[in-house]
Amino acid sequence: VYPKPDGKLTFDRASSVFLSGTTHEENQPPHLVLRDPSIPIGENLPLYGEPARLYCPAGVYEVVYADEAKKTDPRFVINAQNCVHCKTCDIKDPAQNITWVPPEGAGGPNYAGM
Numbered sequence: 001v002y003p004k005p006d007g008k009l010t011f012d013r014a015s016s017v018f019l020s021g022t023t024h025e026e027n028q029p030p031h032l033v034l035r036d037p038s039i040p041i042g043e044n045l046p047l048y049g050e051p052a053r054l055y056c057p058a059g060v061y062e063v064v065y066a067d068e069a070k071k072t073d074p075r076f077v078i079n080a081q082n083c084v085h086c087k088t089c090d091i092k093d094p095a096q097n098i099t100w101v102p103p104e105g106a107g108g109p110n111y112a113g114m
């Protein structure tokens with residue numbers, strides 16, 4: 001558990017992704033592919049708390065529950081449109097289950113404000 005971002009030295013992930021200017025074409029082929037779609041919920045969640053939802057700097061991966069309070073029926077959600085292409089998930093997934101490939105041309109962050 002980390003302290004909440006203060007907006008001066010530390011920032012929330014959604015604001016940082018917005019500043020990166022990340023965009024992708026609608027309906028492009030998936031650039032984040034699961035070798036086995038059952039592993040995030042079947043293995044990574046009970047063993048490691050599904051670390052992709054924590055290490056991804058862009059908040060691409062989420063575990064969503066049908067009932068958040070009771071933590072029932074978890075689903076693994078990939079918000080690929082937010083990906084800033086750091087390739088961490090390809091390297092760090094405990095089961096080596098996530099494959100990152102380059103997006104279509106011009107997709108990704110462009111850091112227009114830097």
Ligand code: SF4
Nearest residue numbers: 056083084086087089
């Ligand atoms: S490449 Fe980086 S930003 Fe994209 S989904 Fe993987 S960890 Fe997240």
